[in-house]
Amino acid sequence: MKKILALISVTLLMGVSKTEKSSSVTSTPHDHRLCNSFPANHLRFPIKNDGKQITRPQFRKILDAAEGVYKPIFQSVGLGRFYIVDRWHDDTVNACASIGAPCSKGAAAAKGNDRYVEMYGGLARHPYMTAESLMLVICHEIGHHLAGYPSYKRNTSPMSTEGQADYFATAKCSRLIYSSLSPKTNQNWAWANKNNIPAEVQKPCMNAFGNTEATILCLRGSLAGLSLAQTLGSLNNVDPRQLTFVRKDPSVVQETFETHPKAQCRLDTYVAGAICGADPRTPFSATNPNQGACVNQLAPGARPACWYKAPGPSGLAAR
Numbered sequence: 001m002k003k004i005l006a007l008i009s010v011t012l013l014m015g016v017s018k019t020e021k022s023s024s025v026t027s028t029p030h031d032h033r034l035c036n037s038f039p040a041n042h043l044r045f046p047i048k049n050d051g052k053q054i055t056r057p058q059f060r061k062i063l064d065a066a067e068g069v070y071k072p073i074f075q076s077v078g079l080g081r082f083y084i085v086d087r088w089h090d091d092t093v094n095a096c097a098s099i100g101a102p103c104s105k106g107a108a109a110a111k112g113n114d115r116y117v118e119m120y121g122g123l124a125r126h127p128y129m130t131a132e133s134l135m136l137v138i139c140h141e142i143g144h145h146l147a148g149y150p151s152y153k154r155n156t157s158p159m160s161t162e163g164q165a166d167y168f169a170t171a172k173c174s175r176l177i178y179s180s181l182s183p184k185t186n187q188n189w190a191w192a193n194k195n196n197i198p199a200e201v202q203k204p205c206m207n208a209f210g211n212t213e214a215t216i217l218c219l220r221g222s223l224a225g226l227s228l229a230q231t232l233g234s235l236n237n238v239d240p241r242q243l244t245f246v247r248k249d250p251s252v253v254q255e256t257f258e259t260h261p262k263a264q265c266r267l268d269t270y271v272a273g274a275i276c277g278a279d280p281r282t283p284f285s286a287t288n289p290n291q292g293a294c295v296n297q298l299a300p301g302a303r304p305a306c307w308y309k310a311p312g313p314s315g316l317a318a319r
């Protein structure tokens with residue numbers, strides 16, 4: 001744990017390549033059979049074999065870990081078969097969740113009910129990405145299927161909104177996956193000893209969970225959120241140094257914002273999910289926003305007001 005307490009700045013990786021190729025994410029998101037992780041973009045990261053990019057076996061291992069934990073969970077909640085589609089050779093900077101067919105195989109028109117997450121190598125090869133933020137992307141996509149309220153189209157779609165998928169990613173999914181991996185390998189403690197964690201990340205996690213493994217899961221989720229927010233920001237030329245754990249997005253929505261929030265708002269959501277003390281094994285509900293969530297807007301861990309507006313007493317739509 002000693003190293004966790006070391007103060008160090010996050011490495012900022014510069015020099016984003018912009019080689020363009022045709023995108024495999026061709027369908028429009030939010031026809032409610034598919035959702036992307038990021039807005040459509042022209043960034044592409046081909047395989048370089050320069051020793052700096054994530055490797056093929058590392059990519060595969062992360063997909064396998066997530067699929068292994070979530071296949072039985074999809075079955076247990078009655079959503080049937082779940083697949084993570086491996087598109088390592090696709091240079092697209094995105095990921096996609098869909099129902100009926102993978103996004104690149106006509107999900108928008110598909111009729112079936114199988115659930116898919118499609119992962120592109122280009123996103124994994126983005127220089128801001130880490131193994132943890134790649135896991136968070138998978139978790140975000142799983143969140144479109146499982147994160148419950150609020151879902152798209154004022155909670156009438158089967159797919160959860162972007163902000164809710166982000167909240168699910170750190171509040172539930174990455175914690176479950178890293179907990180399931182750790183009993184055999186002490187992987188969380190190994191991660192903590194290998195990484196230097198900024199003080200502003202340590203403090204809220206320590207306050208929430210004390211000197212326990214749950215604190216490490218909180219740290220892993222928070223730092224993954226920073227990496228992912230920086231990657232998202234890079235699509236809009238946001239300086240990664242502008243994204244911080246201290247200065248939150250001050251905006252307050254009057255109704256729930258369903259599509260992709262800005263990068264700082266997404267970081268705030270990842271951190272909120274990471275420090276929420278609700279049991280990660282208690283699922284979110286499609287109709288009850290309080291189930292499994294932190295709901296006190298004045299306390300740490302609640303969904304941020306930069307995208308989320310809690311419903312009034314009669315504001316819940318059944319789906």
Ligand SMILES: [Zn+2]
Pocket residue numbers: 035036037038140141144162165
């Ligand atoms: Zn998404």
